[in-house]
Amino acid sequence: MKRFYLAFISIILGLSFFIFPTNSVAAKQIFKDVPPDHYAYDAIKWAYDFNIINGYANGTFRPNQPVTEQQFAQILVGYFDLEPVSEELEKFTPKAIPSDANYNTLAAYQVPLNGYFHNNIRGNAVKRGTVAQAIAYIADGQTTLNKAIRFLLDHHISNGQNAKYEQTNLQRFFGTTNNLTRAQLVLFFYNMQNKNFFYRSDIAEENFSSNSPLYQRASSARNMLDRSLLAGANWSPAAHKKPSKTWNGEYTYFHTYGKGDLDSKGRVLTISNSTKTGFQLTYYTYDGWASGTIEGTATFTSDTKARLTKTADGDRCVIEFERLTNKTVKTTEFYCETGRDQGTTYNGTLTLE
Template sequence: MCLSMKKICYLVMCVFLTLCIGEQASAASFRDVPEDHFAYDAITWAERYDIINGYADGTFRPSDTITEQQFAKLLANFYELESPEDELIKHTTIANWSDDYYNRLASYGVPLNGYFDYGIRATAVKRGVVAQAIAHLANGKSGLDASIQFLLDYYISTGQNPQYENRHLQKFFGATNNLTRAQVILMLHRMHERNFYAISEDAQSTHDSLESLLIRAKHAQLQLDASLHLTTPTKSAWEGVYAYYYKWGQSLDDINRREAVIANVTTKGFTVAMTANDGAADGHVEGTATMTSKTKAILTQTSNGQRCVIELEQLPQALKITEVDCRSFRDEGVTFSGTLKKQ
């Protein structure tokens, strides 16, 4: 059994079959990636292990600026991340080829901007976002500076502006600059050479958590450095993350927690995901709430069409939640009711 690790499987096959001619056969098939290209070996490797594919015209376009959704695909493929059971509720219900990759990355809490917006996904990804996303999976939750330093320490990437070396880390790295498709592949190839395939404890614990995909994606967005944030403009005071947390004992279950994430706000309603924990009892519900007034809304059914009635009221920097009837979505001993502060 190959343990789903295509890289190891290939090496084992090569040793046992002694197919050295395989190296010749595995040359990059893209007509715009000649053997003297600086990223030729990396692109050849990535194509061999199905991390990348090219365009219909037989090109890879290595010098093109890489978008966030293209990077999301590469990163999810490199780590062979598992797909979660649920899916993100986005600003539009239209399907997009990148949906599965963003669902997988959200499941592990990877810092990215485009979880809910196709327009943001299609914009150029900044070097700082790439640094934080890679460092999160390989080394755990990190701020921008720590993420950049991780890449530099292991020579996964190098700085762009030598005049700032030892003076200004983010400017030295070029955190707000764009990358090409070839540059990102080169980073991942160096990750491969240094055997950075193990997923960090932070990322794995996020994947194993009971929080909804929407909540994990929102937290992942907030993990990005403020200088890298790209969000869909909203004038609604409803939108945001709301939470209440109280620890009353030493056990892991000795907590009272309420959390709600409101997104995709229109004049008619918004999507909402809510989680509640009281000790070992918990519950989760996700759906679309309908506005009943400027400051009030009501959820009457979940995203899969099941009955669940919860009233929501907007307060100054807070959200009041009153469960009316949502028993099938929670354990006995916990309700979704409470007043949560905006984070």
């Protein structure tokens, strides 16, 4: 499992942060802006010595530069060796970008992050609290911010930031709403590998095996984030689409006008395969002994109207269908004798069963 760094952090902290060519001289040097007394010196030197990271062309590392959420997301996928998925998230920003595959995978495991449905959020600086929740969830199954912070502190993956709050406010002590920096990123994973935290929690594995749609798992993952860390719309486009305008269903009308067994009439209109252009229909009618069935395809003439002009057999049959509500359709027959006995023509309103 320790092969993870060569496989992924070199990509994130190299390509994503601009690799510069190294040579025999540069390889013996640490970065200009990372002195030996820097708090992350050992982690940065270790990562550099193993060709895991590179800096900038001027020989600096820029340890205080923020890390974006999508850069952090790629590290999570590589570090924990998460399995890719074929299902794709529908986003508010539909443009495909390189981080899509990583976010699809993380959604499958239900990892708490903000940027599942919006490219711009993925490009924002990631907060330390978000990082804590994501790491502690995958590594230890923690689902709240405070428990995630406690996991990192107890295992010395982090020592916090604001000592004056250590005994009074856990989240301020950790600095949950502060941006994660490049130095902190390296230090977190350096400490993780020293503590042998490479494996995925049971809850992450269970969510990966779930049959729930990917957008539902992504929404649940975002909801897991502490409210102070949420950014952007907290739901998926797929979950909030307007109801479909499909006409599909069985619409009926029945009426009894006498005491005899045949003193009744009825209409059963079955609509199926509704599309943007029309629908298929079967229209059964009866009145006493007289009955008949019409089958064919109606074409939309407006948002609420469709017209049948011939039966499936090619015979002339003109019926107009008007959608009055989601549950009612009005039919008006102009001519439709083929396939019916006399007395079965009906102009009126049918109701969805």
